[in-house]
Amino acid sequence: MKQFDAIVIGSGQAGNPLAHRLADRGWTVALIEREHLGGSCINYGCTPTKTMLASAQVAHSARRAQQFGVRAGEVAIDLPKVVARKNAIVQQWRTGQERQAAKRPTITLFRGAARFTGPHVVDLDGQALSGKHVYINTGTSPLIPPIAGIERVPYLTNRNIMDLTEVPDHLLVVGASYVGLEFGQMFRRFGSRVTVVEFADQIVPREDADVAEALEQALAAEGIGFLKAAQVTEVAKAGGGVRASTSLRSGRPGPVIDASHILLAVGRQPNTEDLGLDAAGVETNRGWIKVNEFLETNVAGVYGLGDVTGGPAFTHISYHDFQIVFHNLFEESKLSTQGRLIPxxxxxxxxxxxxxxxxxxxxxxxxxxxxxxxxxxxxxxxxxxxxxxxxxxxxxxxxxxxxxxxxxxxxxxxxxxxxxxxxxxxxxxxxxxxxxxxxxxxxxxxxxxxxxxxx
The missing domain is CATH 3.30.390.30 (FAD/NAD-linked reductase, C-terminal dimerisation domain)
Incomplete structure (x- = not known):
């Protein structure tokens, strides 16, 4: 069994900087990652989406050029080139993360899926690793809603939609929050017809009604259609695309929507199913790791960081989680999540x-x-x-x-x-x-x- 001062499971925006800073303090660190270094933000979230949104913004500005007295030609979207630019920027960040880990000799990078066999012991492809401190930063995955027939249609999520090489003719978006609205506007500006279905009475349901209404007006002015207080109940392949049946919250049937593509953007689920948390004795709530204000689980020396705890799912919050646990290891004063402002x-x-x-x-x-x-x-x-x-x-x-x-x-x-x-x-x-x-x-x-x- 290989022993380490710390095991960091998941190289997200808490796990990576924590591993680096602990190594800088002389700790031996096992950094375990089953996919790419950098977590969701660099690979499937912030970095690639904002890169593609920048392309969509340029297209939108070019179409509006005449309003500013500027003559521009016809705007055409080269989606493969948009995707290639995105991939190049993502790879640049991945390479940087790998370089940061490699230059610290006390970090050992393991590629694979970790599974707990005890409170401070994990198995990695038959190899046992133990650590005095264990930090879980495994993040989340797209939640697939229980829509009848969904398993029989080629649906999109926030991950595979960014690998499309042709602009959808008609994109049906299920969910009107961050993922749904950002991709909806992006592909509308790329030239798609876009329809958004939202179960709540307003888009961005957690926001105030006046804010949501103003945002909806702006998006509708670009030609995005909205169906609110409704849900997609069934989908089926139809004519090379997807036919979606909807129902209204009033109980009445909603319109049938024929689309070329469907994007599922209704929420996230924790990446804990295969972690073996029961063997570690770590308590969860519907899969989300339960932590206190110091990000400690019920098992001494085991911590939950970032999205996997069910807290605010933002990169900057994950990074702040790293700051909390690192500070509390080496300083007498204690930082906590209580009362922190969430921008x-x-x-x-x-x-x-x-x-x-x-x-x-x-x-x-x-x-x-x-x-x-x-x-x-x-x-x-x-x-x-x-x-x-x-x-x-x-x-x-x-x-x-x-x-x-x-x-x-x-x-x-x-x-x-x-x-x-x-x-x-x-x-x-x-x-x-x-x-x-x-x-x-x-x-x-x-x-x-x-x-x-x-x-």
Whole structure:
């Protein structure tokens, strides 16, 4: 049996930096990865999707050139070249990850699937490895909904849709959250007809209704169709594509949709089924690893990191999980997940940047709130760039005058909202931004009108 100071299962955005930093401290580390180094983000998530979204944005801008007095020719999508560019950038990151691991002599990289045989022992293709500390960062996989006939049609997920070499004629998207909307808009801009089916009454169901409505209006203006409060109940092959039957939440039958391709984007499931967690004694909840605020499982020395714990499924949260466990190993003060602000972005156009509580979440827990809301059409820079879709919104605690949540739906929303997050982290009153001097003309200048609207 090979013994290590630490075993890291999964080289995602918590596992990789943790393995590197532990090795830098002189620890012997077994880094186990069954696919590519870098986890979902580099290989199947953030990096490839945002690379392809950049191509879609260029196509969209070229089609709008005449609005800006610029003559451009007919826009044509070379999807194989788009995919090749994506693959090259992904490979660049993979190579970098492999180089980082290789230059640390106390890291041993194992390729394969690990399975626990005891609390601190894993089996890897018949080889036993033990570690004083074990970190599980195995991530998630696409959830395949129980649609009748789904196993008999060639459905797409966030992984294989990025390997298409022909633009779909009609893409049916099941689910109107991050994955569904980003790919839906991407392929609409590549030239596909796109229909999105969502079970909830609104798209992006966790967001406030005004934010969801503004985003839907922007996407619909590009020709994306929406069927809400509905679900796909059955699919079958038809005419070289897919025929989908739907039902409405009211109980009535919905329309039958004929599409060339179907994308399933209804959620994620944990990659724990084959880990043998029962042998380790690690407790789970429907497959998600149960952890406390220090990311410790019920088994001493075994930790769950990133998406596999069922927490916020974002790369930056996974990285913060690494920061927590690494800090707590070597520092007397303790970091935890309690009270951490969770920023995130939906990379549609307009882009949605979010942090903290939504209005509906704040009201649901009884927080007295004041709201500030302005349309992006009130921001000079947005008008100049013809990017007026969307809005800015802050949720303020009426008792403390602190911002407890914000949503920026507009160009650069993911960047802008982090400025508001800094104010929240400083525990400063919202009026501090009201008194600030902003560069004109910038998108951030909109914060003055936003704060002026708080009531």
């Amino acid at each position: 995130y972005a939906l990379f549609t156009d307009p882009e949605l940047g979010r942090v903290g509580l939504t209005e509906k979440e704040a009201r649901a827990i009884g927080r007295p709130v004041k709201l500030g809301v302005i349309p992006m059409s009130h921001v000079a820079r947005a008008i100049e760039r013809d990017e007026t879709a969307g809005l800015m919104k802050v949720v303020v605690d009426a008792t403390t005058d602190r911002i407890i949540g914000a949503a920026i739906l507009g160009a650069g929303g993911g960047e802008l909202v982090q400025t508001l997050m800094a104010l929240m982290m400083a525990d400063a009153p919202w009026k501090l931004f009201y008194r600030a001097v902003y560069i004109h003309p910038t998108m951030t200048e909109g914060f003055f009108a936003l704060m002026d609207s708080v009531k």
